[in-house]
Amino acid sequence: MEPIPLMTPYKMGKFDLSHRVVLAPLTRQRSYGYVPQPHAILYYSQRATKGGLLIAEGTGVSDTAQGFTDSPGIWTKEHVEAWKPIVDAVHKKGGIFFCQMAHVGRVSNYDYQPNGQAPISSTDKQIPPQTQLDGTVTEYSPPHGLTTNEIPDIVNDFRLAARNAIEAGFDGVEIHGAHGFLIEQFMKDSSNSRTDKYGGSLENRCRFALEIVEAICNEIGPDRVGIRLSPFTDYMECFDSDPETLGMYMVQSLNKFNILYCHMIEPRMTIVEGRYHIPHRLSLMRKAFNGTFLAAGGYDREEGNKVVAEGYTDLVVYGRLFLANPDLPRRFELNAPLNKYNRLTFYTSDPVEGYTDYPFLEEST
Helix, strand or coil, X not given: CCCCHHHCCEEECCEEECCCEEECCCCCCXXXXXXXXXXXXXXXXXXXXXXXXXXCCCEECCCCXXXXXXXXXXXXXXXXXXXXXXXXXHHHXXXXXXXXXXXXXXXXXXXXXXXXXXXXXXXXXXXXXXXXXXXXXXXXCCCEECCCCCHHHHHHHHHHHHHHHHHCCCCEEEEEECCCCXXXXXXXXXXXXXXXXXXXXXXXXXXXXXXXXXXXXXHHCHHHEEXXXXXXXXXXXXXXXXXXXXXXXXXXXXXXXXXXXXXXXXXXXXXXXXXXXXCCCCHHHHHHCCCEEEEECCCCHHHHHHHHHCCCCCEEEECHHHHHCCCHHHHHHHCCCCCCCCHHHCCCCCCCCCCCCCCCHHHHC
């Protein structure tokens, strides 16, 4: 039988992928005290396949980077040692594993910050309270807008975190430049009111992101570096008045560094004739980028096959479906039914429920 497009091999730089189905970086909040835990060994190895790409959940680059309970870090020796057996387990199954370098910026409050200080950001504008899935309301503290002199220290945090990730055994890193976090707070005009060299023009707003890219490329090599971008999204009061131009400027700038991949989030899905449709507005950015292109945002099997077959993207990134189906590539290959995900257990701290207890195809049949 002819393999479906999603199950065809792909060469991503020096990495030989056996299929195009990628695990999205998913916040799971099971790293107690910011330290990755042994139960993550099972979680990630369940989802690993020979020649399959996994991207680890957003991992904090410093003690100022956190804004969620029990999300993992990579800034201390303890973190590095805790990640090693998790990475080893993925490699034993032949998987390729990248660590997402994250800093939430102002998506935080005093409780998560060292010495109860203000979260850092591009701005001193505060995010209004947000209502969560379970009905609770999250409050965000007024941020401290970084001074020009403070910014190089944050860039260096990313550089050191990338070095730590390679020491932990990861094959590479993904820079989190999406979803209203610190890097995007600089990039987007709704959250950047600066008047120094990091604000105002598009070039200035993207300067911080590109300085981080350059520092990490110099530290570990561009062939181990990816970035996640979401120019169309408006998470956490972070949006741009001209997302197409922002996205195009970033991918063209990234080409100068020869990074391995660009991972982009589609605009929000729309309902057409009763079915969700993905707007597919990443075409120009995909054509402009020289490296491997990853697309994410509401894809199912049918849409994933379509965009790979058409050359709209090289790889397709799956979040909720992969969370609930540890053997998602195999299910796609066989066109088997999928487990349903339970939103209520996405972010609980239980080391099993909603984490490693979703059944494999053999178990469910």
